[in-house]
Structures are given as C-alpha cells and as structure tokens.
Amino acid sequence: MASYALFLGCTIPARQPQYEIAARKALAKLGIELIDLENMTCCAPPPVKSIDLETGLAISAYNICLAEESDLDILTLCVGCFESLAMANNLLKENQQLRKRINQILSNVGKEFKGTIEVKHYLGVLLNDVGVEKIRQNLVKPLSKLKVAAFSGCHLLRPSELLRFDDPERPRVFDTLIETLGAKSIPYKNKLRCCGGPLRGYADDIALAITRDKIVNAYNAGADCISTLCPFCFLTLDLGQMLIKTTYKEEYNLPIIHYAELLSLSLGVEPKELALDFHKVKLDKVLEKIG
C-alpha cells in the first residue's frame, strides 16, 4: 500500500467535510494509505502571500519539513494547497539562495528544508501510482450517462514552470480521470479560466460576474454538473448560484460536485455515506444519472 502524508489545509476541514469523506473512502478503496501528521498548519495560500511572500514560503516549507521528517510524500486534496506546497518545494529545491534564507527562518523552530520529498495532488497519484486500469477494474457504477464540465481550477496547472503537473494549455489529466469513470468530459467556453472566488469578500460584484460566466458557459455546453478539485471553487460555484439567483434573477441549478465524490460514487460508495447535504445545489439529477 502506498502511503502519503495527507495535507488537509483549512477550507476542507472547516467547510467541506464531504470532500474529505469522499476522498478518504475512494482512496482507501484504491489502496492508498493516508497518514495524518501532527502540527500541520495552513499551506500559506494567496491571502498569506499577499501579506508577506517570505512568510508564506516559510510556512509552506515548514509543512514540507514535517513530511520530510516522516519520509512521506505529501498528498493534497485542495489544488490551492497543492500549488502553495509544490511551488515552495520546487523553488527551494532549485534556488540555493532562497533555500538558505528560508532555512534561517525555519531554524527558529528547529526545522530544515532538505528537498527530499515530493508534493503531489491526489489526481496525480491516481493517474501515476494507482493507474487508470486499476480504477476501471474497481468501478461499480460507471458514470456513462454523465456529461461533466471539468474544472480543475487555476492552481493545479499554473504556474506550469513550477508545478509541472500537466500541459497548461491542453491539460489532459483531469479529463482522462473523468473519462476513466465512464463519464464524458465536455468542452465548454473558457474552461481553464478562474472562477472568481479569490475576489469574494473584497469585490463581491466582480467575483460574482466571473462566477456567473463560468456557470453560464458550462450550462450552455450541456453539462450535467461541474466537477471541481478546489473547495474554494466549489463554494464559489455552488453557493454562488444562490447569489446569482438573488443578484441576476437567473437560476441554473447546475450541480457542483468534487471529483472525489464522483470517484467515490462510481466505486460503489452509497450517496448517504457522503454527506451530500452540504451541496446547496441538490445532486438529485446527477444521482439519478449515476443510478
């Protein structure tokens, strides 16, 4: 069994338990062991970097050190966490000056970044370590009637020079994994564009306009649902539809569903085990299509 240090971040335990439940169940079924390390903190996403980039880098490095000490690669669920940690990991591995600078800060807590582990997103683990074949073999309910608008979010792909996860212009990993479940990953306008989430709380009107664009594009392409990897995108698109209703007087009823949830369902996990009531836009139609 492959073991990884699970990095949960903040948003998932705070507001998206359904993501964590689905991910734990699905990965367990596929033979991935998730180890919960002590003392992990926030990954240092853009809100922290906005205040101080050096602090952000140091916090990311600190979390990486915890995994290094346990000799485990990190597995993240949230793509935002993936970006913070993977960027920091690669930057510090390659830039000696920066590494020295951050290690000096880390010495205050008795830690030293050594560059011995990898930071992975669970999609990467599914593709490379588990493999599409094994996933297919374990499918109980193929999602063959489902048309999915895949939305990986920005932080899985960009900046590609540091993340090196997939081709930033023609990504295939997420679509491949959706299709492995039997579903169809449909093309739609501005598929790779940001959901607008990060502007929520500062400029809600702009954020909502960007979010609405995304919903409309996926809707117009005939999607049954939008599949997400980021808890923040999920909230933006799911909760956002409530706001679109009140602000724009438009109703799309487009279910937003994490890939981990789709994976779990297709691997045979019962919907009632997955805390699906956290979804604001109900999943009835999707569950029907899954059968």
Next chain:
Amino acid sequence: MEEARIGVFLADSGGQLSKILDFESITEFLRGIPGVTLVQRASEFWRGYGLKTIIEAVKSGKINRVVVAEGIPKIGEIAIAKSINSAGLDLSFVEVLDLKSHCAWPHRDSPREATEKAKAMLLAAIEKVRLSQPIEKAVFPAVKAVLVIGGGVAGMQAAEDLADMGFQVYLIEKEPFLGGLAARAVRFFPTDDCAVCIQSPTSDLKTVTHTSRKCIYRSGISEIPNLQILTNSRIIKLEGEPGNFKVTIEKKPRYVNDRCVACGLCATVCPVEVPDEYNAKLTTRKAIYMNMPLVYPPIYVIDGSACKFHECAKCVEVCPTNAIDLNQKAETIILNVGSIIVATGFKEFDPSVIKEYHYGEYPDVITHLELARMIDSFGPTGGKIIRPSDKKEAKRIVFIQCVGSRDKRWNPYCSGICCMISLKHAALIKEVHPDADITICYIDIRTTGREHEYYYEKAREMGIKFVKGRPTEILHDPATNTLIVDVEDEILKRFLELEADLVVLAAAMVPSDGSEELAKILGIELDKDGFFKEYNSKLRPTETKIRGILICGGATFPKDVPTASLHAHSAAIKAAKFLNEGKIVKDLKVAYVNEEYCGDCECCPVTCPYGAISLVPSGNGHFVARVSPLKCEGCGICVGTCPVGAIELNHLTSKQISAQIKALLSVNETPKPKVLAIYCSECGGTALDSAGMTMSYPANVRALKVPCTGVIRAQHILEAFKAGAQGVMIVGCKPEGCHYEAGSQMAKKKVELTKALLAAYGIEPDRLEMFNLIYIEGDKFAEAARMMSERIEKLGPLVIA
C-alpha cells in the same frame, strides 16, 4: 648564435621627455649593462636621421640587437620594423618601448621614481632581446579555390563574385534546387521586385548584351566559368588547414541527369503524392518534381524517400530523352579549397509550441511562408488568398507579430524583418483585394531600414488597421468556422475579439536545420541563439575564429535581402584577400610543444580557442600535442594551460618572461614598494596607454606586456613576488571581449587559484588582483594602480616565510 651586441636608442621627443627623465643618469646606467655596445639619444628614431642611425649601426655590425624607446611607439614600431628588416636583422631582435605614455607622462610628479622606472623598463627590454631567437617566416599554400555552402541569396552572390575574380568556386546546396528561403517570398521589400530573380542570380556575363543591369532573366549561372554548382550536396568532413582544406562532399543521387528537357511528362505519370515542402505543404507534389517557375538546375529530381523506384518506374518509360536513372548512387566528392564561406541562411520558427495560438491545430492559422506561397501567382492557389479549412476566399485577415520572437520562452531576440514582411504581405493583398479587412496586431512596428518607413505609411493609407497589443489566444467558433483573436487594444484600453477568416503568424526566424552539425564539422562556433558566430561583427565581420572560414547572410542573423547581399560581397572580398597571393606568408610567432615533456594530459587542444592544437600519436599508445603553426595565433593560452610547462611561445619564452620580471623589479633606489602589472597587448595594454597619455598614477607600478593574459601561470605571479613585487596586477580584456576569445577568462581563474596558493603560503591574497579594462577606461587603470599601491602600503612589507 653570436653574442648579443645591444644598441639602445632613446628618443626624447624634442627634449620634452628629458625635462622629466634624467637622461644622463639613464645613459650611464645603460652603458654599465653587459652587452650594451651603443647608446644613442635623439629627438626621434622612427624616421629621418634617427632611423638612419639605427640602420647604419645594424649594417655596420656594431649591433645585432635593437632597443628603441620611442615617443610614438605604435606607428614607430611598424616603421622601424620595416627598415630594420630590410637591413637584414630579424625582427625578433628588435624591441620598441614607450617611455612617454608608460613612464614620463603619467609620472610627471615624481621624476626621480620615473627615471628609476625608465631604467628598469629599458633593462627589461634589453634582457628580452638578449634572449631572443630568430623567428622564421613560413610559407603555406593558399589554394585559389573557395567552397560556398548554401545556394541562397548570400551564397550565390558570394560565389558569383569570387568566380568572376578568377577563383575556382564550388557552390554546394543541400536542396535539389538553388534559391533558398527567399526564393519563395514572391517579392522583396523595400523595392517590391520579384523574388524569383534569386533562384537564378544575376551575372556580368560579358558574352551577353545587356539592356539592363538589374533584371536577371538572362541568368547564365551555369555558364559562369570557374563556378561549379553541386545541388543535393552537403559537406560531411573537413580536413587540412586554412588555405589548403580538404573537404568531403556527399552528393545525394538526383536520379535524373542533364539529358532532362524539363517537359514534365514524368510528373504526370508518377503515382506518388507527398506534401509539397516548397509550397509550405499547402499542396502536394509528385515523387519526381521540379520547383516552379525558374529554377536552377532546370532538371527534375526524384525524392528518394517517396519514390517506389523499380516497383513502379513509370517515369522511366515515358521520359523522351532517357534522362532518368533509378540506379544512380550517392557520390562522394573530395575538393581542395583554400577558403570556405558558410551561407546557410535561416528558417521559420515552428509556432506550434505556442499552444495558445493553435498553429497546426486550426488549419486557418498560418505563417508568413504559407501566405507567401498563396500570394505567389505561380503558387499552389494561383495567387488567391484562401482558407485552408474550406478553400473559401479569406476576406478578414489578422496578422500577429512577434510570434516566438522577443519571447524569453523561445527566441529572446527580435527577428528584424517580420514587421516589414507583414506590411508587405498586407499591402500586396490589399492591392488585389481592396475590400479585404486586414488588421496587424503588434507590440512595436520596426521599420528601421532605408525606405522602410514608407511601407508603414503606405499600409496605413491603404486602410490596413493596426492594433497595439499582443493577442493572448486564438479561439475558434465551430458554428461559423470563424477564428477569433482575443487581444487588448492598449491604446484604446479596450478588449477586442477580432473575427478572422485567416490568422497569419509572423513567426520568428531561427537558424537553419543542420547548423549545429555544420559548426561541428567546420570547427566554428554558434552564438547563444544558435546562429553562426562572427569573430567581431564591428572589426572583423564575416570572419570566424578560423582564418579562411567565413560566414555571411542569414546564417549569422536574420536579415533582409539587401543586407544579406552586402554581407555576401564582404565575405567574398575576405576570401579573395586571403587567397589572392596563392600563398600565405607567416611570421612564426607561434607556440610550439616540447614533445619530450608533453604528458598527454590533453588539456591544451581543448583550451586553444583556434583549434590549432591536435594530438598526434607518439608511439606506445600515447599522444603528444602538436601546434599547427598556420592556425596558431600566438596568444599563449596553451602555455598558460600546460601544467608541466611543455609549451613555449617563439616570441616570448618563459625565460624571457622571468628575465623581464626580474629586470622590471630591480632598480629599486626609492623605498616605495613595487607593484608589477602584467598586461595584455590588446585591451589591457590600451588602458595603460590611455592612462599614461592624460592621467597620472604611481611610478612604483612597473608593467610587463604579454600577448594575452591567458599565458600567465601561477608560477609567473609567484616569481614576481619573489623578485621583489609587493603586489601584482593582471590587466586584461573584458571577459566577453577577450581578443583571443578565452584568455582573460582563463587568467581570472588562474588569479583565483593563485590567491588560494598565496594564502596557503601565508601571503595576503589581496596582494594579487585582476582588472578587466578597455581603452576608454584609462581612468580606471590609474585608479586601480593607485588603489593597489595604497593597499600594499597598508599591508606592509611582504614576508615570505
């Protein structure tokens, strides 16, 4: 060799130098040096009466070594050398030094110390010539034949020049037809004349009456005497030396010989169709084909990778003159040439790596080359601008500039000609289709050449639109089969979605295929962008670091046709100059390897910037290094590299260096601690010259000239300290500008190594420093000299444990 009888001639520049330097004291000092048989003083010695004195002294046999302290040393040295040579004295026995700008002028304020230094400088010169050995002149053959690689604009111009001058020229071209990239361009800016001309270039054939000097319908390139054209050919091996190269050419089989009458019957019956590279794959051609319309040679060719040969042979059946020979084999041709000109041009960058532009995915996104083929009325679309996707006419066309150029992810440079090409194409399309809707998206419009700005003006007058903004993406609307260019018009501050039938990418111009391989075969360098590197584009254009191998045209950097033409003519002149005498006469101021001492460490061939050192077997499985006297430039980098001191320079031996170091640091009457500055004969030396002309620096800085700082070994520096220097300065060219390519960088490494050695010996490493200076930085040299003097005074006397 007979004993040295040294004559010393002191020029006092109209009595000016003697106001500072004590000439009486100097003369007395000189008379006391063993071997000095004559000391004379006059205003000048490089011409007039002064020069006559020297010549008479030489001719009379009174002296057989000459040391001249001259006020105008640079010109003086040449003049003196010419005369003394004709008087029968070998030039290695002559040393000219500059007591004016290297002594009197900069040390005006300390005449006593200046006089001391003058004595030391003269003593060093005397010791140097005392140890000199005669330097031979060698004669090398210069075959009056030239190989021109590349049959495009530049290659053809250069070949034609040289053939006209009477040289035997071999023009090889890897494609089956001449013309290169530009032939497919339809028209050339800024004159808009036909590009087809360069498929069959002009010639000054005397046998044909000319009505015009420009148009070339009367091409007789095949009839130019002394010019042999080999198409389908490439160079695979180079041996020999400049002036006498042996090149091995591989000529691919054409399968059609010169009985061909270009009737085209073969092509009509050929069953094989492949994408037509000449027409940018917009159409197909047969396995047997000819580019149209005017080509050289006017002979069909069979594409060996597509043809079915004897399985088919339909062309053989129909050929009326029996010109097809399917059994033709590749030929190996050996040529003996004196010089090689590389004119391999450039090619278009493949923009499919810029994925957001979808080149290769959306068929209606094309490059300039494809557009040019469409504009060409002889081309695959008969001059119609059509959309490859549905063959309908393209009415709305968007150009995108700087695709892959000025782009740090791909090619950071500006390709220089793409703005003009876009303006040209846009105008050509508008001329034929005035209702065409054309927009050019740009970052900057660059129209810098003669007559180029007019192109931009014309384009605006014709109603071509310009958007300042680089598009982020090209989108495709499948419902209407329209392309959408997503761009910000930064001047309007508005986001535009330009609808287009056709999007033309002004792709970058990059080095031709095979450049790396060719550079390796020839032993020349590519620059960081992959183009062939000129030795110095300001002072030595078209030259490479190997004499006799020249580069020109687009192969050195993208350029337009007039500039490529200029460049080609320049290369032709260089080749002609090189080979004109039929022989190369060279003073052997070169390095030589004492093969007994050579330890086969194999370092020197790698460090020699000119590839002048090769390894030859010495029996028992070992090799020794051997220097080619023809290729050697006499810099001494190999001397500095050799760990056992097995290599020496004819014109500056290690004994001579040691003797000069000792001499320069002797004559030490004043108590000031001495600094030895070792400077190169190129930039480093010029910094000293210019410092001396108008500035002052301390007289305790004594200077030793070497050809290149690359010759310096840690040993020399340690010798200097042992001989009494309290500080050592190394003054060389800038690292990117070393006149011998790599010498000053090597010197820098040597200095770092020696600093570590000094520290190990308990000597302060700060006593040694390297400075990289050029002529206009004389002030920096003066400052450095002052700084070093102060530093060693602060450090106190040197104690060698």
Next chain:
Amino acid sequence: MIILLMAGDFVRDGGGKSNSDFIKNVKEMLGGETITSCYQCGTCASSCPVAKTTERFNPRQLLRIALLGESDEILSGDAIWLCSSCYNCQERCPQKVEIAEVIFALRNMAIRAGKIPQLYIDFANGLMNEGRVVPVSKFVEKKRADYGLPPLKPTGVEQLRKILAATGFDKLISKKG
C-alpha cells in the same frame, strides 16, 4: 507632471509625485524582481479574467503605472487587491515577468505602508490564533465523528507563531490602514 487616463473616464491630473526609487524598491522585494522586463505587450491583460469583467483592474496598466514610479496610486489604490492570482498572465507572458508574484510583492509593500484591507487582517488573525486562515469551528470539529472522519490533529500553531515572529509578520498586521 503625469496625466493618466484610467478606464477612459477618470482623469487624474498631476496628483502624486513620481517616485524614482519605487521600481528599485519593487525589484528588491521577493517576487518583484522581474517587473522591469515588461515591455507592455498586453498579453496579460487579455488573458486576465478580472480585466475582462471590470475596468477597475488591468495587469498591464497596473505594471505601467508602477514602472512610471507612481507609488502612491499603486499602494493606496484598489487595483492590486483585485487580482485573483489565477496565474494566467504569468503563464503567457513572453518576457517571463512573474506578474502574479509582482502583484503579491506590491501588496506586501502596501501593507508595510499601512494599507491593509480588513479581509486580510481577518486572514492573518486566523493564522495567528489557530494556524489556519479559515478557522475550523468547534462545532464542525465535533461533527467529524458523525461522518466517520478521524479527529483533527492539532495544528502547529505554536511553531507557526515563532515563524511569524521571525519574519516580522505579526508586526505587519498591527499596522492598520
């Protein structure tokens, strides 16, 4: 005196003095090093989801104003806070300007100058109190057992606070804008 036209209808007339040290300071910030490579091609602008939605933000314009030295406008302004950090601009920039990182650096400078939106103060407080920018309420934490989730491991907030002290993060937040 520089007259800047912003969004077509807002004219600023010779307001703040241009600060010639500004760009030097930006380049010395972590993340700000590449700003001067910008040659204003505009690729970032048309690849920006926010710029396509509102005139209040345009990355090319933002960099332009910064490059002209208009530090007041940048640091006191609204624009730098409107970037969604989607990195699309940085991905496509032909001069490899790290635009998203530059904007982070400018935000860092704004905060040092005392201009910090309330939202970020909240994030920072979450970090210092609990080690998370989004705090996990006790209620949610207790519910985990109901979902069959293992209990949350405690965060390393003690160690985090030491890091924040070492970088001076804590002092940055005490400056309110």
